[in-house]
Amino acid sequence: MELHEYTQYDAVGLAGLVARGEVTAAELAGAAQAATEAVNPLINAVVESWPAEDAPVPGSTPLAGVPFLIKDLAVSMRGKRVESGSRLAAGTVAGQDSFLMRRFRRAGLVTLGRTATPEFAYSTTTEPVLYGATRNPWDLTRTPGGSSGGSAAAVAAGITPLAHATDAAGSIRVPASSTGLFGLKPTRGRISLGPDADEVFNGLAVHGGLSRTVRDSAALLDLIQGPETGDPYFAERPRRPYGEEITRDPGRLRVGLVTTAWSGRTVEPAVREAALAAGRLLESLGHRVDVAVVDLGVGWEEFVLANARLWSVNLVRWIDGFAGASGRPVDESTVEPEMLASYAWGRGVSGAEFVDALDVRNRVARSVGACFDAREVVLTPTLPEVPVALGTYGRGAEDADGLGWLEHLFHRSPFTAAFNVAGTPAMSVPLAGDPATGLPVGVQFAAGYGREDLLFRLAAQLEQAAPWAGRRPAVWAGAARGV
Numbered sequence: 001m002e003l004h005e006y007t008q009y010d011a012v013g014l015a016g017l018v019a020r021g022e023v024t025a026a027e028l029a030g031a032a033q034a035a036t037e038a039v040n041p042l043i044n045a046v047v048e049s050w051p052a053e054d055a056p057v058p059g060s061t062p063l064a065g066v067p068f069l070i071k072d073l074a075v076s077m078r079g080k081r082v083e084s085g086s087r088l089a090a091g092t093v094a095g096q097d098s099f100l101m102r103r104f105r106r107a108g109l110v111t112l113g114r115t116a117t118p119e120f121a122y123s124t125t126t127e128p129v130l131y132g133a134t135r136n137p138w139d140l141t142r143t144p145g146g147s148s149g150g151s152a153a154a155v156a157a158g159i160t161p162l163a164h165a166t167d168a169a170g171s172i173r174v175p176a177s178s179t180g181l182f183g184l185k186p187t188r189g190r191i192s193l194g195p196d197a198d199e200v201f202n203g204l205a206v207h208g209g210l211s212r213t214v215r216d217s218a219a220l221l222d223l224i225q226g227p228e229t230g231d232p233y234f235a236e237r238p239r240r241p242y243g244e245e246i247t248r249d250p251g252r253l254r255v256g257l258v259t260t261a262w263s264g265r266t267v268e269p270a271v272r273e274a275a276l277a278a279g280r281l282l283e284s285l286g287h288r289v290d291v292a293v294v295d296l297g298v299g300w301e302e303f304v305l306a307n308a309r310l311w312s313v314n315l316v317r318w319i320d321g322f323a324g325a326s327g328r329p330v331d332e333s334t335v336e337p338e339m340l341a342s343y344a345w346g347r348g349v350s351g352a353e354f355v356d357a358l359d360v361r362n363r364v365a366r367s368v369g370a371c372f373d374a375r376e377v378v379l380t381p382t383l384p385e386v387p388v389a390l391g392t393y394g395r396g397a398e399d400a401d402g403l404g405w406l407e408h409l410f411h412r413s414p415f416t417a418a419f420n421v422a423g424t425p426a427m428s429v430p431l432a433g434d435p436a437t438g439l440p441v442g443v444q445f446a447a448g449y450g451r452e453d454l455l456f457r458l459a460a461q462l463e464q465a466a467p468w469a470g471r472r473p474a475v476w477a478g479a480a481r482g483v
Contacts, residue, residue: 345402
């Protein structure tokens, strides 16, 4: 299969070819491997590749036979390395499939490699020391976002049509915005994190995916959602498949427009205009859009402090665990400076302070959740700025402690983390571009707990009204020579 043929299809389209016998899963895997060879040297998105292990039955699922990539974090594939982007964890091999990996296999996805992540997913850029910076296919001097930046760059460049991602403060939506993709963060409890964890970052983190089309993300969530034995809680199962929801009209929605960040930081004019234009598009589709104020329930400084406590205490456990397993020291030779600072700060968080942080999580979840009593959807910019140049993300935070690093991370992405703390679904939709640079600009839409159905209906309507499928980055596997 020629690369220009392979890349013109989304995942559901490729699975359809396999189901009809027009191409085999092995041929698709070969095309994905050729795409990796063609563009990965430029973008550094895939940190390890391997031959296909699975041979799904054609037509057995809406994604059977589709090439796939997993993030180098939080998902385990038996016999494969999972290093969390860290020198401390380098060489760690998974002894078993995680629950999610089993679901990927049952979904018929053919996993061919793992993608880059910043160390311990503790950043919204993907520039780890372990494997080096991942580059944005739209501009190789810019970040693709993070922490799922490797998956985003790979999908945006056409290596695979969709890939695994995680999100604890925006790590699906930030790279989706940065690379022109669709990315939906599911509801807390929608996808199992087991068996090695019941929660990650105390309920802030979730699994999901990144795709070029809405229907691919809908199909993926249909196949991987639902509880596993031992999960501490789970979201109510959807009333109908998300793949069906995207064919349904969303109705006339009440939408709250928010363009001022809770942190008060300035939003670039082109980004603000993208959000306003999205509001005008919604009005043209019959929705009611009003300027809104969404109350976090706590002040911004208290919000950041609580997140820093939750993040850094979890980080201490991870680092100590990897150090114990590997026998390596915890120092500059194994851990990056920002993580060392966060590790040291986290070790000083008391039990009472940790419980206080959980109380903040509760207050934010109640307050943000209540905003959906008056409206169905909240619209914001995904990011306050276009993707920044590689090597500049950490400027101004070189000497920060653990709290200072989280303040910096949330300064870079002030619109996304609230919905992680609240546990509600949110998505970034690639509706705009920056006129000055040509870089993609995503717009975020959030809904109440368990309402991915509503977001998928709205996303499909927006995709039809303002299609983005024809946009291509500078680095695109479909422009390379096929096999």
